[in-house]
Amino acid sequence: MECRDGNLVSFVEGTVEKYGKGRENLLPVLREVNEEFGFVSGAAFIEISRVMDISIGEIHGVASFYSFINEEDRGKYVIRLCKTISCDMAGKEKIEKTFERELGIKFGESTKDGLFALDYANCMGLCDKAPAMLVNSQLYDSLTPESVLDIISECRRKI
Amino acid sequence: MVKAKEKRIITGKFTPGSGIKAALAGKPEEVVQEVIDSGLRGKGGAGFPAGLKWRFAANEKSDMKTIICNADEGEPGTFKDKYLLDNHPMKVLEGMAIAGYAIGADKGIIYLRGEYAYMLPSLEKNIEDIKKNVFSKLKVGKKKFEFDIKVRLGAGAYVCGEEFALIESLNGNRGEPRNKPPFPIQKGYLEKPTLVNNVETFATVSHIIEKGALWFGKFGTKSSKGTKLFSISGDVKYPGVYEFELGVKLRDVLELVGAENTKSVQVGGFSGINVTESSFDKTLAHGDLPAGGSIIVFNKDRDMLKVLKNILEFFEEESCGQCTPCREGAYQLLKGIKMIEKGEKSIRYYKDLCDLCATMKDSAKCGLGLSIPSPFLSITNNFKDEILYR
Numbered sequence: 026m027e028c029r030d031g032n033l034v035s036f037v038e039g040t041v042e043k044y045g046k047g048r049e050n051l052l053p054v055l056r057e058v059n060e061e062f063g064f065v066s067g068a069a070f071i072e073i074s075r076v077m078d079i080s081i082g083e084i085h086g087v088a089s090f091y092s093f094i095n096e097e098d099r100g101k102y103v104i105r106l107c108k109t110i111s112c113d114m115a116g117k118e119k120i121e122k123t124f125e126r127e128l129g130i131k132f133g134e135s136t137k138d139g140l141f142a143l144d145y146a147n148c149m150g151l152c153d154k155a156p157a158m159l160v161n162s163q164l165y166d167s168l169t170p171e172s173v174l175d176i177i178s179e180c181r182r183k184i
Numbered sequence: 185m186v187k188a189k190e191k192r193i194i195t196g197k198f199t200p201g202s203g204i205k206a207a208l209a210g211k212p213e214e215v216v217q218e219v220i221d222s223g224l225r226g227k228g229g230a231g232f233p234a235g236l237k238w239r240f241a242a243n244e245k246s247d248m249k250t251i252i253c254n255a256d257e258g259e260p261g262t263f264k265d266k267y268l269l270d271n272h273p274m275k276v277l278e279g280m281a282i283a284g285y286a287i288g289a290d291k292g293i294i295y296l297r298g299e300y301a302y303m304l305p306s307l308e309k310n311i312e313d314i315k316k317n318v319f320s321k322l323k324v325g326k327k328k329f330e331f332d333i334k335v336r337l338g339a340g341a342y343v344c345g346e347e348f349a350l351i352e353s354l355n356g357n358r359g360e361p362r363n364k365p366p367f368p369i370q371k372g373y374l375e376k377p378t379l380v381n382n383v384e385t386f387a388t389v390s391h392i393i394e395k396g397a398l399w400f401g402k403f404g405t406k407s408s409k410g411t412k413l414f415s416i417s418g419d420v421k422y423p424g425v426y427e428f429e430l431g432v433k434l435r436d437v438l439e440l441v442g443a444e445n446t447k448s449v450q451v452g453g454f455s456g457i458n459v460t461e462s463s464f465d466k467t468l469a470h471g472d473l474p475a476g477g478s479i480i481v482f483n484k485d486r487d488m489l490k491v492l493k494n495i496l497e498f499f500e501e502e503s504c505g506q507c508t509p510c511r512e513g514a515y516q517l518l519k520g521i522k523m524i525e526k527g528e529k530s531i532r533y534y535k536d537l538c539d540l541c542a543t544m545k546d547s548a549k550c551g552l553g554l555s556i557p558s559p560f561l562s563i564t565n566n567f568k569d570e571i572l573y574r
Contacts, residue, residue: 047356048355048356048357049354049355049356049373049374050356051356052336052337052339052353052354052356053336053337055339056298056337056339086358087356087357087358090341090358090359090360090504091298091338091339091340091341091359092339092340092341093298093339093340094339108494108497109260109261109494109498110260110261110418110450110454110480110491110494110495111260111261111417111418111480113494114418114419114482114486146299146340147258147260147342147498147501147502148258148259148260148261148262148498149299150257150262150263150265150266150297150299150300151263152260152261152262152263152415152417152418152423152480153263153415153416153417153423153424153425154423155417159299162298162301162302163302164299164302
């Protein structure tokens with residue numbers, strides 16, 4: 026236990042205190058841990074299990090159901106490009122290619138520097154401003170290859 | 185963004201507080217009756233009479249009841265609830281409080297889809313505002329009126345828009361639909377009676393209670409009263425959210441949004457049906473074209489096989505995997521259509537796929553699995569030459 030991450034322990038304890046220990050608060054807790062650390066690590070599962078008194082298997086079952094809960098470190102910026110029909114028809118492919126060529130990875134992969142991960146998502150309710158995507162929890166719409174370059178630069182500047 | 189044609193209700197003017205004040209002036213059962221008399225149907229897609237659901241919920245005896253606002257708007261091509269929460273949040277919150285008074289619940293939860301997390305700060309501020317400026321000044325008899333609302337975020341699962349799955353998710357479980365009965369009004373959030381309505385339903389209720397069922401009944405058709413918000417996207421000049429009176433002709437809608445050279449229209453989202461020119465004079469109303477709210481337009485340059493594949497890929501991913509007809513059905517339909525595309529299967533195989541659709545319609549556990557055959561059958565029927573004989 027000597028290698029427990031104090032930061033993680035106090036974050037989990039604080040979050041559970043905020044929401045309560047009841048089972049109904051599991052998803053909000055998972056969401057917050059995911060938001061804070063970028064993913065829910067094995068160590069985080071252990072801490073949540075300990076504080077909320079729910080088995081790790083149960084927590085894993087819940088976490089794995091939701092596509093926005095990452096169970097591994099995908100990268101600092103997880104990009105989720107909408108691939109549903111309205112975005113697809115509005116030029117999703119151009120956006121896809123711009124990302125892959127600019128970052129040198131394919132969708133489903135992460136960059137070696139741990140900065141970016143490319144993923145797809147389903148309809149995010151921006152069909153009238155397609156194509157659209159999420160970068161972590163931030164929505165971007167009316168994408169063009171040029172705006173994609175700007176967004177990538179902005180992410181790089183922020184580190 | 186909203187371009188209402190002549191008459192509007194949901195996006196019309198509203199004085200904050202006027203709905204809940206009108207509700208509190210009467211007895212809870214009178215509020216329920218007003219909603220029943222209005223003929224309002226739930227705006228989430230299934231179109232169940234809202235007042236009836238309220239009466240069932242009101243009749244339940246329990247020490248705790250919960251109002252849930254379903255803001256897990258995930259149907260592809262739908263973004264009208266996002267519009268409402270961004271632009272008319274007070275109507276939604278007030279509608280929830282009216283429902284609370286009507287059925288005897290003092291707590292509400294907004295289940296907001298994870299994609300809309302950006303609106304959490306503004307929504308929480310609006311909740312504080314309405315509690316401070318409206319609710320706290322109201323009384324029920326001699327007692328202070330109290331209604332608390334909190335927001336819970338989803339985490340990227342389409343199936344959670346299904347009310348049973350939504351409740352499972354709120355209870356801290358995998359968002360998997362469950363067997364019914366018991367219905368949520370009997371056993372829902374924390375195993376207690378729970379009323380789930382869509383964002384647009386609550387917004388509409390505020391207007392109905394303010395102005396009365398008679399006024400509301402002047403809009404729409406005999407079996408579909410009122411107006412409806414439609415999210416329109418795809419090959420149109422002016423995509424966006426529109427409010428139309430129910431019973432509007434699809435052709436008039438298409439003209440207004442600047443749809444040209446239209447090949448087909450997906451009405452009611454991916455769970456709805458695909459229609460072509462011959463059906464454009466049909467109306468959007470209960471019993472005619474599904475008035476679920478999502479309209480996606482395809483022009484003559486679109487490859488309908490590609491469209492169908494996109495739809496099936498969506499369902500194959502979003503099926504929760506719990507029941508076999510949906511999990512395997514979606515997978516086999518997608519695989520089948522890919523094989524037909526490559527010319528690896530004769531059209532006899534298409535007949536097998538149609539049989540599979542019948543099985544899915546008979547045996548899938550929830551609305552998701554039951555709906556998958558609709559786009560598959562309507563698109564393949566409409567475009568036999570293009571898809572099956574290519």
